[in-house]
Amino acid sequence: MKTFNKGGVHPQENKLSNDSAIEVFPLPKQAVVFVSQHLGAPSTLVVQKGDKVKVGQLIAKAEQFICANTHSPYSGTVTKIDLAADFTGYKKLAVYIDVEGDEWMEGIDTSNDIIRDIKLDSAQIIDKIKEMGIVGLGGAAFPTHIKYMLPQGKKADYLIINAVECEPYLTSDYRLMKEKAEESLIGIEILKKTLNVDKAFVGIEANKPDAIEHFTQLSKNYKGIDIVPLKTKYPQGAEKQLIYALTKRQVPSGKLPIEVGCVVNNIGTAQAVYNAVQKNMPLVQNILTLTGKNVKQRKNLLVRVGTPLQSVIDYCGGLPEDTGKIISGGPMMGKAISDLSAPTVKTTSALLLMSKKESSRKEETNCLRCGKCVKVCPMGLEPIKIAQLAENRLWEDTEKAYAMDCIECGSCHFTCPAGRPLLDLMRVSKNHIGDLRRQRAQR
Amino acid sequence: MSIIIYSVLVLVLTGVISAVILYFVAQKFKIVEDPRIDLVVEKLPGANCGGCGFAGCRSLAEAIVKAESLETLRCPVGGDKVSKEIANLLGLEAVEADPQVAVIRCNGGKINTTSKVQYEGVQDCLYAHLNMSSEGGCPNGCLGLGNCVGVCAFDAIKIDSKSGLPVVDEEKCVACGLCVKTCPRHVIELRNKGIKNRRVFVSCVNTEKGALAKKNCNVSCIGCGKCEKVCEFDAIKIENNLAYIDFNKCRLCRKCVQECPTGAIQEVNFPPRKEKSTVEQTETIQN
Numbered sequence: 001m002k003t004f005n006k007g008g009v010h011p012q013e014n015k016l017s018n019d020s021a022i023e024v025f026p027l028p029k030q031a032v033v034f035v036s037q038h039l040g041a042p043s044t045l046v047v048q049k050g051d052k053v054k055v056g057q058l059i060a061k062a063e064q065f066i067c068a069n070t071h072s073p074y075s076g077t078v079t080k081i082d083l084a085a086d087f088t089g090y091k092k093l094a095v096y097i098d099v100e101g102d103e104w105m106e107g108i109d110t111s112n113d114i115i116r117d118i119k120l121d122s123a124q125i126i127d128k129i130k131e132m133g134i135v136g137l138g139g140a141a142f143p144t145h146i147k148y149m150l151p152q153g154k155k156a157d158y159l160i161i162n163a164v165e166c167e168p169y170l171t172s173d174y175r176l177m178k179e180k181a182e183e184s185l186i187g188i189e190i191l192k193k194t195l196n197v198d199k200a201f202v203g204i205e206a207n208k209p210d211a212i213e214h215f216t217q218l219s220k221n222y223k224g225i226d227i228v229p230l231k232t233k234y235p236q237g238a239e240k241q242l243i244y245a246l247t248k249r250q251v252p253s254g255k256l257p258i259e260v261g262c263v264v265n266n267i268g269t270a271q272a273v274y275n276a277v278q279k280n281m282p283l284v285q286n287i288l289t290l291t292g293k294n295v296k297q298r299k300n301l302l303v304r305v306g307t308p309l310q311s312v313i314d315y316c317g318g319l320p321e322d323t324g325k326i327i328s329g330g331p332m333m334g335k336a337i338s339d340l341s342a343p344t345v346k347t348t349s350a351l352l353l354m355s356k357k358e359s360s361r362k363e364e365t366n367c368l369r370c371g372k373c374v375k376v377c378p379m380g381l382e383p384i385k386i387a388q389l390a391e392n393r394l395w396e397d398t399e400k401a402y403a404m405d406c407i408e409c410g411s412c413h414f415t416c417p418a419g420r421p422l423l424d425l426m427r428v429s430k431n432h433i434g435d436l437r438r439q440r441a442q443r
Numbered sequence: 444m445s446i447i448i449y450s451v452l453v454l455v456l457t458g459v460i461s462a463v464i465l466y467f468v469a470q471k472f473k474i475v476e477d478p479r480i481d482l483v484v485e486k487l488p489g490a491n492c493g494g495c496g497f498a499g500c501r502s503l504a505e506a507i508v509k510a511e512s513l514e515t516l517r518c519p520v521g522g523d524k525v526s527k528e529i530a531n532l533l534g535l536e537a538v539e540a541d542p543q544v545a546v547i548r549c550n551g552g553k554i555n556t557t558s559k560v561q562y563e564g565v566q567d568c569l570y571a572h573l574n575m576s577s578e579g580g581c582p583n584g585c586l587g588l589g590n591c592v593g594v595c596a597f598d599a600i601k602i603d604s605k606s607g608l609p610v611v612d613e614e615k616c617v618a619c620g621l622c623v624k625t626c627p628r629h630v631i632e633l634r635n636k637g638i639k640n641r642r643v644f645v646s647c648v649n650t651e652k653g654a655l656a657k658k659n660c661n662v663s664c665i666g667c668g669k670c671e672k673v674c675e676f677d678a679i680k681i682e683n684n685l686a687y688i689d690f691n692k693c694r695l696c697r698k699c700v701q702e703c704p705t706g707a708i709q710e711v712n713f714p715p716r717k718e719k720s721t722v723e724q725t726e727t728i729q730n
Contacts, residue, residue, distance in 0.1 A: 083651075089560075089576030091651070338560040338575045361563060393593060424565035431569050 001206060003231035004241035007378040009411045010233055011332065013207055017171045017291045017298035022179055025288075025303040025315065027099050031074050032084045032343040033059065033306035035093045038135045039142045040066030047095060051078045056105035056282050059095055062130070068143040069133035073284035073304035075103040087309065087328055087342040088335070094343075097306070109279040114182050118190055118277070125194045125277055132276035133283050133346075137268035138162060138237075139329060141347045144273065147263055148194050157261035159192050159200040160246055161270055163215075164230060164237035166205055167330025170350050172287040173267050175300045177204070177211040180271055181218050187270035188225055190277050195263055200225045201246045202267070207232045234332060235409035239264050241378050253405050268349070283346055288312065292353030294320035303344055310340045312351060324356030332410045362419030373412035373422055379405050383412035387425040395436055398429035406430060479533065480504045486528045487518055492596040494519045494619025513538045520597075520617040541635040543618035545600070545611045549585035549630045550646040550709065552606035555661040556581065572627040580659035583649045585609065585630045591622035613640060635690045639712065643688060643695055645670075646709045650683040657705065664707040670699035 036042040043060035047053060053072040060070040076099045083091035104110055120128060130145040150156060165173040176184065192200050202219075204212050206229045219225045230236050230245055240251045242264060249260040257264050265273075268286065275281040284305055291298045296317035303312065309326075313319055327334040329350055337351075373383040381402055389398045406426045413423035483504035491499035495518055497506060507516050513535050518525050523539050530537035556579025562571055568590040576582040587607040592600045599615035600622060602608070609622075613636075623631045630648055645664055649656045653665030666684030678692035679699060688699070688708070700708045 085576075088574060089580055090582050335574065336560075339580075421565050424567075424570065428565055428567045428570045431573055435569070 001231045002228060002245045003233055003236065004245045004378060006380050007376045007411060008233040008235065008241075009376050009414055011168050011414060013232070014168045014291075014293070015171050015174070015207070016169065016293070017289050017300055018174060020175075020299050022175050022287060022300045022302050025301045025307060025312065027074065027102060027304065028307050028311055029099055030079075030308075031097045031099055031304070031306040032308070033070065033073060033095045033097060034084070034086065034343070034345055035060045035070060035095065037070060037141060037305070037345045037347070038068040039140055040064070040068070042093075043067055043070055045081065045093070045095070047072075047078050047081075049078055049081055052076070053078060053097065054103050054105045056108050056284060058282075062133075062143070066143060066146055068135050069131065069282070071133055071282035071284050072097065073306050074099045076100040085339050085342055086345070087337040087339055089338045108281050110281070114186070115278040116186060118186075118193055120277060122194050122196060125190060128277050129194075129273060132272075132281070134269065134272050134276055135283065135346055136266060137272060137286060137347055137349065138266035139333070139347055139349070141345075144265065144269055147265070148191075150195075150258060154258050155261060156195045156197050156258065156263050157199070158247060158263075159188070159195055159197050160242060160257075160262050160264045161188055161191075161200060161202040161267055162237050162239075162242055162264055163202050163204045163211075163267035164242065165208070166232075166234045166237040167332055167334075167350075168234075169291050169352050170289050170330045171291070172289045172300055172349050174208055174211055175289075176268060176271060176287055177208070177215060181214055183274045184267055184271045185215075185218055185222055185225065186278065187272070187274035189222055190273055191263075191265060191270060192224065198224045202227050203230050203236070203242055203246055204228070205230050205232050205236055234411065235378055235407065238378065238407050238409055240407065253402065286344075286346060286349065288344065288348055289350040290316045290353075291350065292320070292323075292355075293358065294322065294355055295353050296320070303348075305346055306343045308341060308343050309337065309348075309351065312344070313340070313353070320353060320355070322355045322357075323353050325354045325359035327352040327354065332414065333408065361421075362416075364420055365418045367420060368418050370417060372415045372417065376411040376415045378409060378411060379407055381406060383422045383426060386429055387420065387422050390425040390429045390432075395429060395432040399433045399436070403429040404433055477508050479508050482532060483507055483529055486521075486525055486532065488520045488525070490520055490596055490617075490619075492520060492617075492619045492621060494617070494621060508533070512536065519543070519619050522617075543633045544613055544616050544636050544640075544642075545618060545620075545622055546632050546634045546642070546644055547585065547609050547611060547630060548632055548644065548646055548648050549608065550662045550707070551577075551579060551581055551584045551660045552587060552603075552608040554606050556584075556659060568625075569627045581649055581656070581663070582651070583628060583630075584647075584660065584663075585628065590625050590627070591631060594621045594625045596621065637690070637695065641695055641713055642690070642711045643693055643697060643700060644690070644709060644711075645686045645688055645707055647707045648685065650685050652684055656684070662706050664703075665705055667704060669702045669704065670708060673698045673702045 035045055041064035044063050046061050047059045054075045057072045059072045062069050074097050076097050079098050080096035084094035085091050126145050126148050134144040135141040188200050212229050216227045219227050243262050251257055251260055272283050288301050288303045299316050326337045328337050386398050386401045386403045410423045484501055487500040489500050495503045497503040510516055527537045558578040559580055562578055566588045568586045568588045571586050585608055589602050591609050597615050597617055599612045600609050603610045618633050647664035649663045656663040657665055664686050666681055668681050670686050671679045671681050676692050676694050678689045680687055697710055700710050
């Protein structure tokens with residue numbers, strides 16, 4: 001079975017919410033939609049206080065290069081345009097909407113009919129993806145259309161679809177593959193056409209045998225889509241690792257996947273592209289897994305963007321008593337939430353409720369020099385060395401030790417028997433190096 | 444006997460030839476350095492802190508020797524004294540500046556805010572700053588993780604265990620500005636030391652609207668504008684819901700301190716006042 005070449009760990013899978021089918025989350029009464037929900041330049045607001053909006057109406061426009069549109073996920077009245085706290089506690093510009101009914105914009109097809117014919121050509125598809133505000137749903141929220149506007153002189157050989165879902169607990173992509181396989185495959189076909197490539201690989205981890213089988217069956221109707229089962233190993237779904245596992249190509253340090261002729265997208269993004277191109281539907285909803293060992297009702301929910309996190313938790317039976325940490329995303333790479341009044345964004349794919357015992361850190365002791373962190377690092381770095389340099393605040397040396405190549409998968413931190421905060425120190429180094437580079441650029 | 448003579452001769456010859464080669468090489472690759480650089484370096488404190496903006500004392504000395512005026516080239520550690528000495532040495536005009544000190548513009552900490560979440564990550568301000576607002580919820584205030592303590596080359600900053608906030612030792616602080624550059628939240632500012640070390644400043648950097656700021660912190664500036672009105676010297680400006688006192692205009696009358704409804708404005712090193720409330724306030728500052 002294919003896999004990446006270096007390192008990796010195998011945390012407990014804990015895919016507890018595998019069997020709960022996707023439920024449609026009821027519309028909240030009030031919603032807060034952030035104006036900018038992507039990586040890059042902020043979008044420009046186009047609605048005003050008091051405006052009536054419909055579902056799918058543009059509320060913020062992309063006016064710069066790396067930027068994405070934002071659409072209203074609700075129909076109702078804009079009551080306020082003000083700052084609102086996101087889950088880190090920082091305030092960002094947001095549109096407050098009082099929800100009234102559920103009226104969609106004209107031209108959006110909300111039926112479940114599957115449209116197989118791809119009428120648009122490559123340039124039109126890119127425009128459509130841009131117009132519908134599609135961003136990468138793997139987590140980084142990078143505007144998708146940018147990936148398909150290849151830099152001059154570069155040519156793509158393969159489209160790679162990430163359906164690995166290597167993070168423990170998360171099941172949103174799995175449910176998507178089970179329930180919306182056909183749509184996802186058409187989405188992949190659209191992306192293939194956009195890139196003008198003949199071959200697309202869909203990497204799925206071997207712990208989802210029924211998804212692999214289901215996809216392999218269906219993919220027989222589509223030419224040039226290969227379903228590749230991959231070894232269950234974390235971080236199989238990391239961009240560079242996935243490219244290596246599927247094509248044996250290595251992305252050079254500090255370069256993008258297009259350097260080796262690959263474009264990588266998440267399976268969720270492919271389905272969103274299908275909705276955008278075939279059904280004219282902007283990115284206003286996504287699948288969210290609410291899970292955790294002590295959660296009463298673990299669910300996969302189809303939520304609209306801008307739903308308050310608290311209401312999602314209440315819907316699933318409320319917060320368990322001994323909750324120690326709430327994480328947005330998976331346990332390996334997710335971020336702890338500090339404010340539950342925050343709304344969901346386009347990329348909120350999971351809420352993980354961990355008990356105090358589960359989330360507490362190991363007691364930190366001295367480094368044992370066992371070298372486990374070096375062994376498991378999928379990027380071939382030496383986390384122990386970078387961590388030591390970081391502890392001594394030698395940021396320039398951490399840069400020389402290639403700290404910037406760290407993909408922040410957390411394998412080193414996970415495996416360290418001494419409980420040392422290796423990932424934290426890696427991230428600290430990366431932040432400080434970023435600072436240094438900015439200072440250098442100013443000079 | 445002849446062996447000894449030969450060996451001595453060979454050694455002497457090699458020595459002479461090497462000396463001649465070395466002499467010409469040294470002439471050819473001679474580096475002419477301004478002798479004044481060494482003199483200036485002698486005058487500088489030699490802490491190599493980088494507070495002047497150069498890599499170390501020698502780099503500053505090189506720049507000073509080349510420069511025509513000392514306007515921008517100043518050793519913050521040495522202050523006026525060193526500046527004068529260097530000016531005399533080089534025949535330039537000394538530029539005088541008031542002595543400054545680093546001031547922590549946040550009084551939230553553990554005492555005046557209530558923790559809503561607990562931060563468990565690495566003890567680094569920049570990292571915490573990128574991951575969350577703060578334990579108490581203020582997105583602008585001091586995180587108390589001590590990056591400023593780490594960079595201070597003069598051992599002048601300590602984190603107070605009670606309040607969780609950094610405290611500057613006025614005696615030791617030389618106003619090199621390293622902590623100011625390091626703080627990811629720009630909480631620290633260099634302010635003039637003031638007459639008899641007396642200072643009045645707004646101890647808050649929160650730019651949120653009043654109600655929001657007050658929700659998270661008891662002593663935040665709410666941008667009400669009372670201090671701006673009461674100030675007779677036009678020293679206070681309110682921008683982004685935050686008051687700022689210009690230390691060049693402030694005459695230390697302390698009217699604003701009494702006016703401030705949240706106690707965000709602090710006075711330092713003043714003799715205690717007769718009223719009880721303000722006495723308490725000064726005490727907390729000095730602790």
